[in-house]
Amino acid sequence: MNYVKITPSKLQGEVTIPPSKSLSHRAIIAAGFSKGKSVVENVMFSEDIVTTCNAMEALGVKIDKVKEADNIYTLKIEGNSDLKLLKREIDCSESGSSLRFFIPICLAEKNDVVFTGRGKLVSRPLDQYYKIFDKQGIEYSNNNGMLPLNVHGKISPGEFTIDGDVSSQFITGLMFTLPLLEGDSKIIINKTLESKGYLDLTMDILEKASIEIVNRDYKEFLIKGNQQYNSKDYRVEGDFSQAAFWLVAGVIGGKIDCLDLNSSSRQGDKEVIDIIKRMEGSLINGSSSIVAKTSNTKATVIDASQCPDIIPVLAVLAAVSEGTTEIINAGRLRIKESDRLTAITTELNKLGADLEEKEEGLIIRGKKELTGGEVESWNDHRIAMALAVASIRCTDEVTIKDSGCVKKSYPTFWEDFKKLGGNVHEWSVG
Structure with a gap:
């Protein structure tokens, strides 16, 4: 202690x-999905960012770190769009962003995955995803509503209704994932949307990676499938x-x-x-x-x-x-x-x-x-x-x-x- x-x-x-932790998460994920190599500069290796890098590496993404200053790194990222897990467990530590981003990401392909964590993260709500799993027949189990969460299956394109007053992280997770699916999708926001700024960051990073999302006044988001992330150098x-x-x-x-x-x-x-x-x-x-x-x-x-x-x-x-x-x-x-x-x-x-x-x-x-x-x-x-x-x-x-x-x-x-x-x-x- x-x-x-x-x-x-x-x-x-x-x-x-x-450097912005929120932008670092998003830039690393977008670079990891892109063809070719991307350079992400000015990344602080906090525990949450280490967690996201580990999750990307579990999906076959190669990340080389070059130290620039005290705990500040430049990341050279070789993307991988295959998204087949190299290991079954994704340890999200105490990072809510990592957990909520990677649950749908890991289901862009058919995978068998377990999400673990510690601290308060173990009990943070995931009901928005459970509703999707129930609707699409994706198999899952948890520990009385808490982590670890075991999931088996693949997410399908379609309509996704998300409560906007719980966390924008669920919406961001879907925004990263849905462009990779074979069909078109729509995210429908139920209730008042909070933390719009975080969705602006997500859509800005996605736009830089050549991913198109149509924003209908933050009430609906239209996302075409079969899109391709393109590499882009970025400074956080x-x-x-x-x-x-x-x-x-x-x-x-x-x-x-x-x-x-x-x-x-x-x-x-x-x-x-x-x-x-x-x-x-x-x-x-x-x-x-x-x-x-x-x-x-x-x-x-x-x-x-x-x-x-x-x-x-x-x-x-x-x-x-x-x-x-x-x-x-x-x-x-x-x-x-x-x-x-x-x-x-x-x-x-x-x-x-x-x-x-x-x-x-x-x-x-x-x-x-x-x-x-x-x-x-x-x-x-x-x-x-x-x-x-x-x-x-x-x-x-x-x-x-x-x-x-x-x-x-x-x-x-x-x-x-x-x-x-x-x-x-x-x-x-x-």
């Missing part, structure tokens, strides 16, 4: 934002969901220049900029960077439906902003790596914040400063990083238990925290 103890201090300086841009931690850190205490951010990005988590500005946070936009400066921020209403991943750190910002902030439409945060509504409420309140948990959101009554103490990460990378940012406005030391969970998405987070002036003492027990 890893721990960090943080002595509160302002952070300042420059930080290069890690900086991740706004990770930049959010440093943008908030700069606004609540310091001056941080966040490098390698695409101002015209289609990432849904880019909404963090609008939210911080609405809260009167000072952000200065450059062509490829954003500078966050200390500000007296004010409360607002934050709709989490299109940007769930940035809510934990925005809760930190709200906790030290003037007035009462309400976070709405956040029910999906309960089925992430942790129940993030309960986790962030519990742990920030330990630090002296005033959060009230609702079924679908949070009420946050802001204070000028927090206290400090010992908190837990809930084995959730975004909770751990949000609590680290909260330490900036604490009067006493903050100890975070199970701090190593940041490896899931941002393995160099603690190093970057220190480079910006963070006073961090790390140790392990057991």
